[in-house]
Amino acid sequence: QVQLVESGGGLVQAGGSLRLSCTASGRTFGNYAMGWFRQAPGKEREFVAAINWSGASTYYADSVKGRFAISRDNAKNTVWLQMNSLKPDDTAVYFCAADYGWGTVPLAHYEYNYWGRGTQVTVSS
Numbered sequence: 001q002v003q004l005v006e007s008g009g010g011l012v013q014a015g016g017s018l019r020l021s022c023t024a025s026g027r028t029f030g031n032y033a034m035g036w037f038r039q040a041p042g043k044e045r046e047f048v049a050a051i052n053w054s055g056a057s058t059y060y061a062d063s064v065k066g067r068f069a070i071s072r073d074n075a076k077n078t079v080w081l082q083m084n085s086l087k088p089d090d091t092a093v094y095f096c097a098a099d100y101g102w103g104t105v106p107l108a109h110y111e112y113n114y115w116g117r118g119t120q121v122t123v124s125s
Contacts, residue, residue, distance in 0.1 A: 002027040002098050002114045009094060009119030012086055016123070020081040022096030022116055030054075030074040033105045035112055036081045038092035038121075045109045048094070049081060052105045059105060063089075086123045093118040 008020040022034070035050040049070040050059045058070050067086075072079040079096060097112035099105075106112060 002029070002032060004096050004098060004114055004116035006094065006096050006116045006119040009121045011122045011124065014087055014123055014125050016086050017082070017084045018086065018121060020083065020094055020096075020119060020121070022079045022081075024077045024079075024098065029072075029077040031102070032098040032100055032114075033102075034070075034072060034079040035097045035099070035106065035109075036070060036079075036094060037097060037109050038090075038094045039118075040092040043092075045095070047107050047109065050105045050107055051079065053102050057105060059107060083121070086121075088123045088125045091121060091123050093120050 002024050003026045006022050033052050036048040037045050038048050039045040047061050051070045055072045067084050069082040095118045096116045098114040099112045
């Protein structure tokens with residue numbers, strides 16, 4: 001198994017930036033594709049961004065493309081989500097997730113086996 005811990009959430013004004021971190025332990029981090037998802041109150045958990053095992057391929061939801069950037073450092077067992085130009089609609093609990101393998105990167109939450117507990121991001125208008 002792999003254990004995931006998110007950090008970096010908080011309260012920010014619209015137009016501001018935050019950088020979320022997700023640190024993994026328990027297994028070889030480089031064996032996993034990683035994803036970021038978010039869930040707002042009363043809404044379904046939605047895909048935000050994903051990255052393959054090496055960091056060479058990244059994927060984004062249309063709603064965050066051009067504003068958010070996902071990256072990873074396998075030597076540090078960490079994946080980041082840099083969030084710029086934040087909007088009130090970005091307010092949610094953000095979760096990181098891991099999926100074992102080196103093939104197609106999953107974009108659906110049900111395809112991920114391991115999850116962190118989440119970190120709250122609140123964007124004020």
